[in-house]
Amino acid sequence: MxxxxxxxxxxxxxxxxxxILEKVFSDAGFKVVNLGVMVSQDEFINAAIETxxxxxxxxxxxxQGELDxxxxxxxxxxxxxxxxxxxxxxxLVVGKQDFDYVEKKFKDMGFDRVFKPDVDLIEVTKLLKDDIEQRFGNKDSK
Ligand code: B12
Incomplete structure (x- = not known):
């Protein structure tokens, strides 16, 4: 898992x-460590290392996504x-901005994928499984 x-x-x-994200990803078979709201970059990283x-x-x-x-x-x-x-x-940004522009901005910051609010979350769970397999290989599935 x-x-x-x-x-x-x-x-x-x-x-x-x-x-909602917690429920969808748990139902899709992921072990979800949910830090909730108002999370700092260090809290994300500490949790990822610990788990x-x-x-x-x-x-x-x-x-304020860009700054954060x-x-x-x-x-x-x-x-x-x-x-x-x-x-x-x-x-991710204030008001309505062209999504291609927003996506590029966040990808340039090092994000692997960038999603609009109305994305199909089931599709995202499938993408994530594929991305994990590609980056970490099949065997390393802890
Ligand atoms: C309820 C609400 C509030 C409540 C929040 C209560 C709470 N504790 O949850 C209160 C009143 C506190 C609030 C405050 C503010 N809010 Co407000 N709020 C909303 C509102 C009406 C609904 C949010 C919601 O619950 N949506 C339902 C959930 C299911 O949808 P969601 O949050 O978008 O999440 C889904 C997707 O985005 C996506 N998703 C989210 N994250 C991720 C991550 C990944 C990886 C993936 C794949 C998908 C994904 O999947 C989620 C599940 O389906 C929205 C407007 C709207 N209709 O969205 C404004 C909205 C988000 N708020 C807004 C603003 C500006 C604020 C304030 C700054 C207002 C102010 N000046 O004080 C403050 C900020 C306070 C703060 N410190 O965060 C703006 C943001 C504008 C922007 N980004 O340009 C919005 C869009 C309203 C608007 N049209 O202007 N808000």
Whole structure:
């Protein structure tokens, strides 16, 4: 069973989507470590190290995602999480901006995948299983 870490980054207190993500990913067979809302970059990284997680799924709803997420990939590498998969989703920027532009911005920050709020979460669970298999191989499935 793959362990993943979930949480809502920064000072963001939007709690409902986080609970839905927990349920969908648990039902899909992941071991979910849910840090809830208002999670710092260090809290994500500490939890991922402690639980040997394969992925960190970051939510940001309140529009400050860019500021809150900047530097997360670099910090993961500094702390030895060279291979960890980083996904981010929600209302990532203030207001309505072209999604291709938003996606590029977050990919340039080191996120592997970037999701709109209306993404099909079942599809995301399948993508994540494939991404974990590709990056960590089949055998390493703890
Ligand atoms: C309820 C709500 C609140 C409540 C939150 C209560 C709580 N504790 O949950 C309160 C009143 C506290 C609140 C406050 C604020 N809010 Co508010 N809030 C909402 C509202 C109406 C609904 C949020 C919700 O529960 N949606 C339902 C869940 C199921 O959907 P979701 O959160 O989007 O999550 C799904 C997807 O985004 C996706 N997803 C999320 N993360 C990830 C991650 C990955 C990896 C993947 C794959 C998918 C994914 O999957 C989730 C499940 O389906 C939204 C508007 C809206 N209709 O979304 C505004 C909204 C999010 N809020 C907004 C704002 C601006 C604020 C405030 C800054 C307002 C203010 N000036 O004070 C504050 C911020 C407070 C803070 N520190 O966080 C804006 C954000 C705008 C932006 N990003 O540009 C929104 C969009 C309203 C708007 N149209 O302006 N809010």
């Amino acid at each position: 793959h362990t993943i870490v979930l949480g809502v980054i920064g000072s963001d207190c939007h709690a409902v989507g986080n609970k 040997n997680a394969k992925a960190i799924l970051v939510s940001s709803l309140y529009g 997420c900047e530097g997360l990939r670099e910090k993961c590498i500094e702390r030895g999480l060279d291979k960890i998969i980083l996904y981010v989703g929600g209302n």
